[in-house]
Each structure stands twice: as C-alpha cells, then as structure tokens.
Amino acid sequence: MDTKHLIISQKEGVGRVQLHRPRVLNALNKELVAELADVLDKMDRDDEVRVALITGGPKCFAAGADIDEMAESSAVEMLLEDQFAQWDRIRRFSKPLIAAVSGPALGGGCELAMVCDMILASEKARFGQPEVNLGVMPGAGGTQRLSRAVGKARAMEMVLTGRSMTAREALNAGLINRVVPVELLEEEAMKLAREVASKPPVAVRLAKRSVLKSFDTTVEEGLDYEQKLFYFLFATEDQREGMKAFQEKRKPRFRGK
Numbered sequence: 224m225d226t227k228h229l230i231i232s233q234k235e236g237v238g239r240v241q242l243h244r245p246r247v248l249n250a251l252n253k254e255l256v257a258e259l260a261d262v263l264d265k266m267d268r269d270d271e272v273r274v275a276l277i278t279g280g281p282k283c284f285a286a287g288a289d290i291d292e293m294a295e296s297s298a299v300e301m302l303l304e305d306q307f308a309q310w311d312r313i314r315r316f317s318k319p320l321i322a323a324v325s326g327p328a329l330g331g332g333c334e335l336a337m338v339c340d341m342i343l344a345s346e347k348a349r350f351g352q353p354e355v356n357l358g359v360m361p362g363a364g365g366t367q368r369l370s371r372a373v374g375k376a377r378a379m380e381m382v383l384t385g386r387s388m389t390a391r392e393a394l395n396a397g398l399i400n401r402v403v404p405v406e407l408l409e410e411e412a413m414k415l416a417r418e419v420a421s422k423p424p425v426a427v428r429l430a431k432r433s434v435l436k437s438f439d440t441t442v443e444e445g446l447d448y449e450q451k452l453f454y455f456l457f458a459t460e461d462q463r464e465g466m467k468a469f470q471e472k473r474k475p476r477f478r479g480k
C-alpha cells in the first residue's frame with residue numbers, strides 16, 4: 224500500500240507502522256491519520272498479520288495533531304470534517320496493537336499511544352496532554368483514557384497544566400508497560416509483538432475485546448460478556464490443539480481457526 228507519511232513493513236506475524244513526518248516531529252495531520260486508519264484496516268483483514276506495532280522511530284513518537292492544519296479551523300468546519308471518524312477506525316482495530324514510544328508523545332501523540340493495548344517506551348519518551356496551552360483540550364480520548372490509566376489526580380494535573388511525564392513517571396503511574404534504553408526499544412517491542420503473535424489469534428482477539436469491555440461496563444455485565452467469549456473459544460480448533468499439546472507435552476501449533 225502506497226503511503227506518504229508512514230513506513231510499513233511486515234515480518235513474523237507483526238505489521239510495523241512507522242509514523243514518518245520527521246520535519247514536524249510526526250505531527251498527525253489529517254492525511255497521516257487517514258493513512259494509518261487505512262493501513263490498520265488492511266492489517267486487520269490480513270491473516271498474516273497477528274499484531275500491529277506503531278512507532279515513530281527513536282527521536283519522536285508524535286508531537287500531537289498538526290497545529291498548522293488546525294489553527295484556522297472553525298467549530299463548524301471541525302464538526303463537518305469529523306476527523307474523529309478516522310480515530311474511531313483506529314480504535315476498532317481488533318488485533319493487539321503495541322506502541323513503541325521514544326521522544327515526545329504529546330496531545331494526539333499521547334492519545335494515539337493510549338489507543339494501543341500496550342506501550343513500550345524508551346528512556347527518552349515523554350507523555351503529555353499540552354492542549355490547554357493552545358486554548359483547547361484533549362479531543363481524541365485524552366481525558367477519558369488518561370484518567371482511567373493513571374487516575375484522576377495525575378490526569379487532572381497533566382490535562383490542566385499541560386505538564387508532561389517522563390517515561391519513568393509514566394511507568395510508575397501505570398500508563399505504560401516498560402521502559403528500555405533507546406537502542407533496545409525496537410528490539411524489545413518486536414520481541415513482545417512476536418510473543419503475542421505466536422498465541423492463538425482468535426483467543427487473543429477476544430481476550431483484547433473482553434479487557435477493553437471492562438472499561439465501559441459494570442463488573443456484572445463484563446463477567447457475563449467474558450463467559451460468553453470463553454465458551455465461544457471452545458468452538459475453535461486452537462482450543463483443541465492448545466489443550467492437546469499440553470497433554471502431549473509438546474508445543475502447540477495454532478492456526479487461527
């Protein structure tokens with residue numbers, strides 16, 4: 224697929240997407256976000272891709288939405304353009320999505336990382352929602368996902384002051400999974416992605432859906448949902464294979480069926 228602002232590659236079940244607008248610190252303009260939604264749609268339908276990895280490279284994840292593109296917009300233009308429709312497509316990616324973050328992940332950049340299921344960060348990563356400094360507020364999920372990830376107190380401080388967190392602070396706050404040296408970020412992210420890619424794809428997909436469900440439902444309904452998905456997995460060949468391989472003391476061969 225031809226993309227102007229993304230570098231795409233694929234190996235060992237992992238679809239890798241690198242945001243690539245280095246001159247403006249990977250600012251997320253409309254074209255880039257639409258390309259990202261298209262690429263993820265395609266990867267979602269591709270059986271060869273079991274996990275997707277989003278990175279911005281070693282210097283910058285993304286410094287937010289493209290301010291130059293938004294600066295002169297009116298409320299009605301923003302409403303009619305409905306850029307969030309693209310973000311919704313990204314959010315609906317059904318396979319595991321991992322972010323490898325180095326350098327700034329600010330505004331929409333932080334929100335993009337938070338759409339991902341797991342975040343690995345380099346020691347140089349910074350996470351923040353500085354929109355308040357621009358006279359606006361987070362718009363692509365920042366107030367919702369950040370507060371669920373780090374709690375009200377920390378989220379309020381970040382959103383109301385625009386202050387960012389270092390990778391270590393983000394780790395301690397529960398926003399991210401791990402901090403690694405910059406030079407190891409790509410390797411560690413690929414290692415994690417490959418590990419998840421080796422698991423039974425249907426179980427992984429439904430497990431992701433069930434964990435996400437827990438953020439927008441009651442425990443009672445969530446448990447009910449989880450049980451139904453659990454039962455469903457007994458209709459898969461991978462369930463037979465996984466349990467048989469355990470009994471036969473061998474490695475399972477999962478086929479995604």
Ligand code: CO8
Binds near residue numbers: 248289331363
């Ligand atoms: N948009 C456009 N251009 C940008 C952006 C951006 N978000 N961030 C950086 N750039 C450009 C700079 O203008 C600069 O360009 P030039 O060389 O032509 O002057 C170049 O990138 C390099 O940037 P700096 O010189 O500023 O680099 P520094 O290392 O000094 O600073 C920072 C790095 C701290 C990341 C700084 O660039 C910065 O503060 N950037 C803006 C961060 C920000 O406010 N982000 C929030 C944007 S609003 C948002 O994300 C809302 C999301 C809502 C969802 C969107 C759906 C519509």
